Amino acid sequence: MKVKRRKIPMRMCLGCNEMKPKKELIRIVRTVEGTIEIDLTGKKSGRGTYVCKNDECIEASIKENRLSKALNTGISKETALRIKEELTNL
Numbered sequence: 667m668k669v670k671r672r673k674i675p676m677r678m679c680l681g682c683n684e685m686k687p688k689k690e691l692i693r694i695v696r697t698v699e700g701t702i703e704i705d706l707t708g709k710k711s712g713r714g715t716y717v718c719k720n721d722e723c724i725e726a727s728i729k730e731n732r733l734s735k736a737l738n739t740g741i742s743k744e745t746a747l748r749i750k751e752e753l754t755n756l
Contacts, residue, residue, distance in 0.1 A: 680732050693708050696712050697711070719753075725750075
């Protein structure tokens with residue numbers, strides 16, 4: 667009898683563009699109201715993107731405007747700093 671292997675959902679990191687298991691990444695969401703939040707549950711509604719937990723990927727996603735392009739919205743410097751601080755404190 668063959669054992670079925672469960673499919674592991676893969677997502678691409680916005681900073682390093684590597685495919686990684688979804689559980690290893692952090693989800694950032696633009697909610698319906700237009701606010702940008704970190705989604706640790708992965709269940710918030712809105713447009714989302716994924717970032718690795720290391721500082722280089724977080725920095726690259728913010729510095730090169732990848733985050734604003736992925737979320738289809740402009741991101742102020744204050745919001746970018748808040749997101750960066752929240753991600754580094756996790």
